[in-house]
Amino acid sequence: MEKPRRCYDVVVIGAGPSGAVASSILSEKGYRVLVLEKQHFPRFSIGESLLPQCMEILESAGMLQAVVEAGFQYKNGAAFATNNQYSSFDFREKFSNGWGTTYQVQRAQFDKVLADCAAEKGVEIRYGHDVVAYKDRGNQVQLDVISEDNTYQVEAKFILDASGFGRVLPKLLGLEKESTLSPRVSLFTHIEDGINHSEYDRDKILISVCPENNQIWYWLIPFSDGRASVGLILPREIYEQNQISNHDLLRQYISKTTTMNAFLEKAKFDIDVRKMDGYSCDVTHLYGDKFALLGNAGEFLDPVFSSGVTIALKSADLATHVLDKQLKGLAVDWETEYAQPLKQGVNTFRAFVDGWYDGTLQDVIFAEDKSTQIKKMISSVLAGYAWDKKNPYVKDPNRLKVLAELCRT
Structure with a gap:
């Protein structure tokens, strides 16, 4: 029997980390939220090494205890090796304030823990439901959905795309563009x-x-x-x-x-x-009149510094604050309140990714004599604190090139 058409305040596409956190935050604020997830959980996903910055967002979303109790591998930093050289960064020894430890997680289990937390907070999650069309109906958006049993429509005031590499709305709305990073x-x-x-x-x-x-x-x-x-x-x-x-x-x-x-x-x-x-991807814009893109649905850089889940959670945190104001009838500016703040951290990570592949950051990482203070600044970015403007290497990531020259000489 076909599901009746129903209207929600927000429909979230995808039950991964950004979708689970965003839906949970909005549900706790009293909004009626539906999550449509194409797959069934638990399911395999790559991207298992979290960054400490994630812990702050998980804590604010009320999910930290469930993650701590899941028994994941403790993580306090990153190590690098090349030829006979070895260098390590302890994230507890960093420039920015905040968490210095986190976990390495099997994403099948981790994602299910977060999704279950969202469900416990009143979020309705439908697994095995694939969004195949987006139609702007004026005051609302209609999504066409295919499940294993039927096809139906659902309406919402706003759509958050947290579909990750599925990139549902970028494909449906023609928002995709090539990444500047090499394939x-x-x-x-x-x-x-x-x-x-x-x-x-x-x-x-x-x-x-x-x-x-x-x-x-x-x-x-x-x-x-x-x-x-x-x-x-x-x-x-x-x-x-x-x-x-x-x-x-x-x-x-x-x-x-x-x-x-x-x-x-x-x-x-x-x-x-x-x-x-060809995993690196980008979009023409991160939001529209009735939608916003979260995490990998918007842009994915590279796995080298494990930034994927951190960016996903940060996008969920930023977007829900803006959306809450919009749904309350307040004036919002998605460009200055969401896209620009999110891109600030993404651009910091991008500079580090570029520096990794052009050799600049590798020279810094494997330098034998490192300034303690500068190492703390680099450690902060590697720990996910890419939005801390007090850090000179966040405020101006191009400083990496100067630092690399100093390391070489």
Whole structure:
């Protein structure tokens, strides 16, 4: 039987982190919120290494206790390795105020924890429901939805697109545009890591640089159950030259490293290796008259500094504050109150991503003699505090180039 057409204050597309947080905040403010999620939870997702900045937003959304009690792997920083060089950043030793620790999470479990929290706060979540059309009806928006049982319409005063890489509204409304970042391919999987190496710090994500090409790098993200996420990032043109399976290619590149290969000596690669091609994406604008884009539905940069979930949660926090005012009949400016503040942090991360691939940031990270104060400033950005304008490297990310020159000399 077809579901009756119903009207909500807000419909959120996607039940991932940004959708769960946004819907939860709005529900607690008294709005009638519906979340439409194409998949069924729990489901596999990549992006397992959180940043401390996330904790503040989860706490304000009333979700922190559930995350803490879920038993995820504790995380206090990031480590970097290349050739025989090793450098680490402890996020507790940072310039910005706020959380200095967080977690490494299996996203299937983490996303379900957040979605369940939203449901407990009164949010209606429909799993297996795919939004296929957006129609502006004047005072409201009508969405056409396909479920496993039927097709129906739902109406809302406002739509938040939290569909991540599904990018529902950018595709339906023609908002997509190419990223300025070069196209890259990601290969990744979960493994039984078998790590008992005395030098391995399980409390940090490990980023390793390929000794043959600093455009190629790897991640190792440990979980609390003896498993880990491993992945490889390489330029698309290099990937297209390979003649072997993705599994063999990942193993081959890991074998080129000194540190990571030693750590994974006893690892069991027991799950298929997945591939994501050309993951960097952008949009022409982040909002419209009756919609706003959250997280990866708007822009995704690169996984190197684990900024994805942080940007997603920050976008949810910013958007719900603006939307609350709008639904109350107050005047709002989505450009100055949402898009510009969000982009400030995104642009900070972008400068660090650009610096990673042009070698600038790698020179800084692997410099032998680091100023304690400057290291704290860099650590703050790596910890997700990309919106702290008191940090000189947030206020002017181009300072990285000057710092790199100093490190080289």
